Amino acid sequence: MPPFRVTTAVRAVLQILLEDPGRSHYGLEICDKAGYQSGTVYPVLARLETCGWLESCWEQDPALREGSRSTLTRPRRRYYRFSADGAAAARNLLAASPQPRSASRWNRPAEGEA
Amino acid sequence: MSGLTTIAVVLLAASAAASYWSPPSDPGLQSADLSFLRRPRPFPDTPHLVVLPGKRSEHLDRALQRVQEAAPSAVRRGLGGSRRFALVPPVRQALTAALEDEGAQLTEMDCQVLQHAARTSSTCVLPPWPVAARNIPASSWIMRSAARIIPDGARWQEEWLAEYRAMEHRPLRARARFLAGLLIGALRLAWTTRQNHGRR
Numbered sequence: 461m462p463p464f465r466v467t468t469a470v471r472a473v474l475q476i477l478l479e480d481p482g483r484s485h486y487g488l489e490i491c492d493k494a495g496y497q498s499g500t501v502y503p504v505l506a507r508l509e510t511c512g513w514l515e516s517c518w519e520q521d522p523a524l525r526e527g528s529r530s531t532l533t534r535p536r537r538r539y540y541r542f543s544a545d546g547a548a549a550a551r552n553l554l555a556a557s558p559q560p561r562s563a564s565r566w567n568r569p570a571e572g573e574a
Numbered sequence: 575m576s577g578l579t580t581i582a583v584v585l586l587a588a589s590a591a592a593s594y595w596s597p598p599s600d601p602g603l604q605s606a607d608l609s610f611l612r613r614p615r616p617f618p619d620t621p622h623l624v625v626l627p628g629k630r631s632e633h634l635d636r637a638l639q640r641v642q643e644a645a646p647s648a649v650r651r652g653l654g655g656s657r658r659f660a661l662v663p664p665v666r667q668a669l670t671a672a673l674e675d676e677g678a679q680l681t682e683m684d685c686q687v688l689q690h691a692a693r694t695s696s697t698c699v700l701p702p703w704p705v706a707a708r709n710i711p712a713s714s715w716i717m718r719s720a721a722r723i724i725p726d727g728a729r730w731q732e733e734w735l736a737e738y739r740a741m742e743h744r745p746l747r748a749r750a751r752f753l754a755g756l757l758i759g760a761l762r763l764a765w766t767t768r769q770n771h772g773r774r
Contacts, residue, residue: 487733488741497759498755498756499755499758499760499762499763500755502756502763503759503762503765506767507766510770518670519736520667521667521671534740535735535739536667536736537737538729538732
């Protein structure tokens with residue numbers, strides 16, 4: 461059992477991240493893809509990071525590494541990605557926990573379709 | 575020169591923006607005596623970037639030199655030639671990059687100080703000079719207010735600010751929704767992060 465409540469928002473965030481588990485995602489991107497507000501997504505990210513499923517790091521500006529001036533015109537983003545065993549745990553969780561009622565209703569195939 | 579003095583070298587206008595100063599995002603450093611950063615700068619007309627004379631070590635000097643080189647691009651001038659700071663991304667990133675390259679050669683104290691500066695200098699939303707005449711955008715005010723109730727709020731404020739700045743091309747409605755979401759979600763985020771801090 462994960463140390464947090466598995467809400468539809470948590471499921472949505474995990475599904476987004478699992479689409480490409482090796483890639484880093486930033487908060488706004490997850491909000492857009494999951495269709496949830498910032499106020500819902502950031503607490504979920506914080507929870508997942510706390511329990512060790514996600515890791516986060518600040519955006520790196522490659523220009524600075526090369527010794528030239530920064531090309532970023534805004535503050536650095538925070539990127540989230542699965543930790544070593546986070547992706548597997550997330551997959552297990554999504555496979556094991558039942559779909560929320562509303563989601564299962566929408567996902568249910570139409571009559572006569574099956 | 576003590577290690578903490580070094581922070582004054584690289585923190586530029588952070589000390590000038592007294593009311594904007596956020597506590598260090600690193601809990602280990604929250605107990606450090608950083609009160610001098612909250613003091614108003616004694617000489618408002620002096621350059622914001624001050625490199626103290628004398629070398630502590632080759633590596634620290636080189637790191638600070640890189641920070642100094644990054645600083646001019648961060649300095650903006652407002653109406654009437656008044657200094658205006660948007661310092662933060664280039665200087666902080668220069669610090670981070672310098673730390674990665676030189677960190678192994680620096681003393682632990684120097685590293686700690688520079689790391690602290692790299693983390694926290696960016697979280698100061700720097701106002702136009704003078705502070706009394708500043709005009710704070712509503713978005714900054716909302717993000718700062720939301721972050722204030724969250725432990726380690728400086729990190730979240732910085733993260734939101736980056737996202738908000740990236741939304742510049744989006745319609746006002748989308749940006750307003752983003753900010754409203756932050757305000758509403760701040761309580762939940764505060765609850766989550768407080769629980770985590772409690773566990774630690």
